[in-house]
Amino acid sequence: MPLNFFIALLVVLILLSAFFAGSETALMSINRYRLRHLAKHGHRGAQFAEKLLKRPDRLIGMILLGNIAVHSASSAITTFITLRLWGESWIAATTGVLTLFILIFGEIAPKTLSALYPERVAIPSSYIYIVLQWILFPLVWMTNLMSNGVLRLLGVSPEDAAEHSLSVEELRSVVAEAGALIPQRHQRMLLSILDLEKATVEDIMVPRNEIIGIDISEPWDVVREEIISSQHTRLPVFDGSIDDLKGVVHLRRVVRLAAEDKLDTESLLTLVREPYFIPEGTPLNQQLLNFQNQKRRIGFVVDEYGDIQGLVTLEDILEEVVGEFTSDPATSMKNVYADPDGSFRVTGFATIRSLNRRLGWKLPVDGPKTLNGLVLEKLENIPQPGRRLDIAGYDIEITETRANAVKSARIRPPTLIASAPKAKKVRAIH
Structure with a gap:
């Protein structure tokens, strides 16, 4: 050839x-x-x-x-x-x-x-x-x-091909690195869904001292005004204290009777639906399914002793996924007030998770759920007005206390502290 x-x-x-x-x-x-x-x-x-x-x-x-x-x-x-x-x-x-x-x-x-x-x-x-x-x-x-x-x-079975399944953390990385393939807002929503299992109902619940409801022990003029002026569609009904909870009432069913002055204790209680209780520590992803299965939109978080600790709604969980979707300005940045100098006045019962989500902060969330709890944990003492401490780079000044708890505090984020003159830079005081 x-x-x-x-x-x-x-x-x-x-x-x-x-x-x-x-x-x-x-x-x-x-x-x-x-x-x-x-x-x-x-x-x-x-x-x-x-x-x-x-x-x-x-x-x-x-x-x-x-x-x-x-x-x-x-x-x-x-x-x-x-x-x-x-x-x-x-x-x-x-x-x-x-x-x-x-x-x-x-x-x-x-x-x-x-x-x-x-x-x-x-x-x-x-x-x-x-x-x-x-x-x-x-x-x-x-x-x-x-x-x-x-x-x-060597103990290897070649017939069993490796399963290429993704863990939650790997799936989170895939979503985060998707870039332009997934719009940024959709990326945030997908990541929020994956994060639901990391949060519990205590992270987003309305604390018991913030629960707005109908107290049937009050004069009926006060009750009637509360019903007519309420910005909520469902309200808890209790007698004197939230511990004596009767149930939840849909205002659409009672507002007409209240406007016609035909509402009394007996007629109100006939419209009340029995309360739905949620054990503390329930993950948000599980509670979302529980709401769906129970056909409920509102539940009360109880501790191991059965005492009511707070209130959680379906809307609260959905906001963890899609962000704030309410158009009511009264609920925007609740418990947080911005000052012209860049600092924020925050009530003590504001949740750490909501502060981080709404303000883009990075306060620690692996411990107490509220600002009051976080301050008390770091302070290890009875809070006093004027006391200041540094938590994760955030300067927190206690401005008001009540019953050995922090009622309000002023928080200066790290960006504000970094831009302040060195002579005035806040240092941690323990």
Whole structure:
């Protein structure tokens, strides 16, 4: 045969080496979830690729057999061409050149290209490998039988392909790194859904001392005014104290009677629905399902002794996902008042989670749920007005106390502290 035929055959073998090397990298690095999505939508190549990846031991065995055959043939043909052209003394030199060519054009370059564009390489390659799988099945099966036997001695079962499932943290990273593929607002919502399991009902509940309701022990003029002027659609009904809770009433059912002055204790109690109680520590994702299953929109958080600690609504949980969606200015930044100097006056029962979410702060949330609790934990003493302390870089000054608790405090965020003159910079006082 003419020498040109062997030279052309050598070029073809180098190209085959590039194909095996590149397709192996592409198939092993392709996004399995993207591949599964394409396969479910009927993409033939994606279906082939997914089928091949279900048994990666067979796929790798087939690729290595092809690669070894190509390299062996390339070495033999190179030796033959060298003997025809220059003689035996040049065999070592030409073998070195061939090795360099295969390394660059048959390994590094195609593998780099495939790592950058795995989908473009892997899916077309799968058509070829599906055919090769049937042609080389006896040889692949024999070699895999021996290699899998070695793996079993090490406690590995090749038949069980690795499940590529994502943990919550990995899924959070995928969403956060989606970039322009997912709008930023949608990213925040998806991350908030994933974070629901980290928060409990105590993190978002309205504390018991903030619960607004109908006290049937008060004069009916006061009760009637409370019903008519209320900005809520559902109100708790109690007798003297929230501990003597009667239930929850929908104002749509009573406002007409109240406006006509036909409402009394007996008629009100007939409209009351029995209260729904939530154990403290219930995760928000679980409570969202509980609200759905129980057909409820409002619940009362109770501690281990059965005492009511606060109130949680369905809207509170939904706001954890979509953000503040109320148009009522009276509820915007509740318990927080901004001052012209950049500091904030905050009531002691404001929750740490709501402050962080609404103001973009990073106060610690792994301990107490309210500002009062956070200050008392760090202070380890009875709070006194004028006392200042540093918590996570936030300067907190107690401005008012009541019954050994922080009623209000002034908070200066780190950005405000950093911009202040050094002589006036707030330091921690313990």
